[in-house]
Amino acid sequence: MGEERRGYLYGLAAYAMWGFFPIYFKLLKPSPPLEILAHRIIWSVLFISLLLAAMRNWRFLGRLIRDRRLLGGVSLAGLLIGVNWATYIVGVNSSRVVETALGYFITPLVVVLLGVTVQRERLRRWQWVAVGIGALAVGVLTVDYGHLPYIALVLAASFGSYSLVKKRLSLPPAEGLFVESAVLALPALAYLGWLNADGGAEFGHVSTAHTVLMVLAGVATAVPLLLFAAAANRVPLVGLGILQYVAPILQLACGVLLFHEPMPAARLAGFGLVWVALIIFTVDGIRGSRIRARDGARRTGTDPAAATAEPASALPPR
Numbered sequence: 001m002g003e004e005r006r007g008y009l010y011g012l013a014a015y016a017m018w019g020f021f022p023i024y025f026k027l028l029k030p031s032p033p034l035e036i037l038a039h040r041i042i043w044s045v046l047f048i049s050l051l052l053a054a055m056r057n058w059r060f061l062g063r064l065i066r067d068r069r070l071l072g073g074v075s076l077a078g079l080l081i082g083v084n085w086a087t088y089i090v091g092v093n094s095s096r097v098v099e100t101a102l103g104y105f106i107t108p109l110v111v112v113l114l115g116v117t118v119q120r121e122r123l124r125r126w127q128w129v130a131v132g133i134g135a136l137a138v139g140v141l142t143v144d145y146g147h148l149p150y151i152a153l154v155l156a157a158s159f160g161s162y163s164l165v166k167k168r169l170s171l172p173p174a175e176g177l178f179v180e181s182a183v184l185a186l187p188a189l190a191y192l193g194w195l196n197a198d199g200g201a202e203f204g205h206v207s208t209a210h211t212v213l214m215v216l217a218g219v220a221t222a223v224p225l226l227l228f229a230a231a232a233n234r235v236p237l238v239g240l241g242i243l244q245y246v247a248p249i250l251q252l253a254c255g256v257l258l259f260h261e262p263m264p265a266a267r268l269a270g271f272g273l274v275w276v277a278l279i280i281f282t283v284d285g286i287r288g289s290r291i292r293a294r295d296g297a298r299r300t301g302t303d304p305a306a307a308t309a310e311p312a313s314a315l316p317p318r
Contacts (some may be wrong), residue, residue, distance in 0.1 A: 003234045004235060007233070007234025010234070011240060012246065013227050014224040015228075015243055015246035018247040019254075022092045022097045022258075024213070024217075025088075025089055026093065028210070028213055031206075031210075032200075035192070035195060035201065035202060036093075037082070037086045039215075039217055040085060040089075041185055042188055043214075043215055043216070044181040044218040045185050048222055052174060052178060070169065074169060074179045075183050076165055077180050078184050080161050080162040081158075083158045084154075084158040091151040095261060097251060097255030098252060098256060098263065098267075100152070101248040101249075101251035102152040102270075102274065103248075105274050105278065106137075108241075108244070109278075110160035111163055112130075112131060113131060114163075114164050119164075126283075127284055129280055130281040131277070133273055133274075133276055133277035133280070137271070137277065140266065144266035172229070173226060173228070173229040177222060177225055242282060245278065
């Protein structure tokens with residue numbers, strides 16, 4: 001099996017795991033969202049610590065401690081991913097899985113807007129069209145819900161901002177997840193200590209299966225991230241861009257087919273507009289990638305197909 005095909009399998013496995021996260025987090029009830037979040041943070045730190053110890057890869061901590069700018073950036077990334085995780089858990093366990101799927105559908109459009117406002121990038125005409133249709137979709141869904149779809153918007157804004165910070169930091173996935181989780185570990189431990197002292201903790205008091213699933217939340221967080229990292233080193237950026245829609249499609253299917261959340265005509269129309277925007281966005285991205293590869297090949301005298309197939313780094317959906 002070729003490396004690129006292996007990369008697609010890794011990427012598909014990662015996005016499929018993220019896509020079925022609603023089922024996993026539903027199983028963690030009756031624990032409240034903040035207890036689930038705190039355990040996810042703590043067990044992520046422990047699991048990644050074991051992994052890094054096995055790899056004997058702790059040198060990055062010295063670089064981090066010496067670089068205050070990097071430490072501040074990682075702390076910000078940790079805060080943003082904490083907000084993202086908490087919002088997602090609240091959305092799933094309040095029977096709003098469809099809205100969480102919407103959040104990850106519109107995340108690419110939010111990332112583009114951040115590129116314009118923060119990175120001072122220029123959008124092509126069709127990218128502006130996609131963003132405009134996405135904004136119209138949010139308006140339609142606001143009318144349908146009777147309020148802004150704030151779960152979706154917070155998910156998209158927090159992960160879009162997280163993506164921007166991570167792009168600037170350029171930390172490897174395992175090391176990045178460890179430090180980001182470690183930043184949140186002390187508040188998580190303090191919350192769990194208070195929850196246990198107050199008698200409100202569900203961990204260890206529901207069932208053996210519930211306790212095991214809470215512990216495995218760290219593994220469930222880290223494994224798809226590592227699979228994604230393996231895919232990112234083997235699959236072209238265009239391929240990863242298309243694969244990223246697997247997760248919200250599966251989440252939407254979970255919400256509608258498994259959890260029987262409503263999908264009235266107006267909501268379906270809103271999602272339809274989002275999908276139109278994403279099709280325009282993706283097709284324009286593929287076209288732009290081919291043009292850049294062709295131009296690069298002309299300058300360097302290389303094969304355009306080889307230029308298009310270069311591995312790319314990208315960020316996971318959660």
